[in-house]
Amino acid sequence: MEKTLQEVENDFVEEFSMYDEWLDKYEYLIDLGKNLRPYPESGKTDDKLVRGCQSRVWLDYKVENGRIYFTADSDAIITKGIISLLISVYSGRTPGEILSDDFSFINRIGLKENLSPTRANGLVSMIATIKAVAEENS
């Protein structure tokens, strides 16, 4: 059976809690980043850029059968890891599922406070974009 959005979130929280050291958490994010599905070069346009990130982040999506499928990329790999995390949780979900989520798993992982403010802003912008897409399509 397909995991619920909350179950996927809990999996990530558990995964991160296994690493004591932040360097190890970074290694994990880097791995996630490296394994992110390729994003087409043609999609790297200014209108797909997420504002508020120090590195460049592109986020695109399509809607099929009422579900939103996100694709994204960044030129920095740790940011890409974070995107990968967000996509694993929120891609393929319905707008309703996304909008009913409180996005607290980011805090439970400890991601936000462990990122530099510019990074954290980037994360906040990415989440805001995902929410906005869900709103638009609900």
Add this chain to the structure above:
Amino acid sequence: MNVENIRNLFPQLSEKVYGKDLVYFDNAATSLRPLTVINKWTDISSRHNANIHRAVHKTAVDATEEYESTRDAVKDFINAGSREEIVFTSGTTASVNLVAFCFGESLIEEGDEVIVSEEEHHSNIVPWQMMCQRKGAVLKVLPIDDDGCMMIGELERLCTSRTKIVAVAQISNVLGLVNPLKEIITFCHSKGVPVLVDGAQGIVHESVDVQDIDCDFYAFSGHKIYAAPGTGVLYGKKKFLEKFPPYMGGGEMIESVKFSGTTYAPVPVKFEAGTQNFAGIPTLKPALELANKFKDKELSEYVASVSEYLDYKLAGNPRIHIYGKPDANLKKIPLFSFSVEGAHHEDLALILDKMGIAVRSGQMCAEPVMDRFGVSGMLRISLAPYNTMEEAEYFIKSLDKAIGMLI
């Protein structure tokens, strides 16, 4: 004087980040504060706190004396001709804005030209752009070459009869090369064009004699040379300062205020409107004193050896590209901006941060330099005399590890 003695002067050097010793390699952004500076601020705030220049009571007189004696200390430090040529500001940015505004109002006509270099910090670009826009003047750019050296020869072509001022950095905060100011200024003066020098980095690493280099304006920030943040200096030749209209209007900068018309105080007070940073400015005294001590031979040789080691290690790594390569005549300060092939500057900075190392990543307020080299950003380390060889070795090891994680 050796590095161990001076480390004790900077309390922040014993801080830990994530349980690791802090390695502070972001000195070009701002230096650490020595105890003498911290104590000066505390002393003024706890014993001599009163608004300056105004009241007759003892404390106000003491506070004013602390502030005004700093003007003499700054004058001596840069060997200005007179104390009236020293204007206190909140930093380099404020100093450049003051000149750009006042120069624009008094000496720029539509169609006139201003030259800045390609390696300038945004603080020495945007104020000029704003002024040019307001006045219908033209901003021209003195280019840098592939090694990051300013192409001084191009001045010949760029300087026309419409050129009214040239604004250049003594040392770029990205490239770290010491520009040949005297050569630039001699040339510009031969065309009758005044020169503003952005000394934000220069003041920290060079002995500055404004009369000898003969610049018309020299701007710097206190916080990069160990003094309190929010302190800055504008040196300006009297003939310009006196001709300039006031910049900000307010208290203290006036002689007499009537609704029928206001007259202004003489320079430099004309440019110091409102309550000044009277607790911060006096910290320039112990700060500049320390900067003088840092010119010690033994210490300078040590700094040079650490810098050489870093240069050798970074340049020896085939993945690393360093920006700012001095030719035989140029000096480089202990500052290295570079890219690592296959690793993003921001990722590297984040990982190094977790290893306790503070470095800078990104555009460093110099987007045109990034564009010049076709990069979205760079990684920068910038050292101060309190940084050690051990820290440099630890940095190189950590950088290798960070690169290993990313590729």
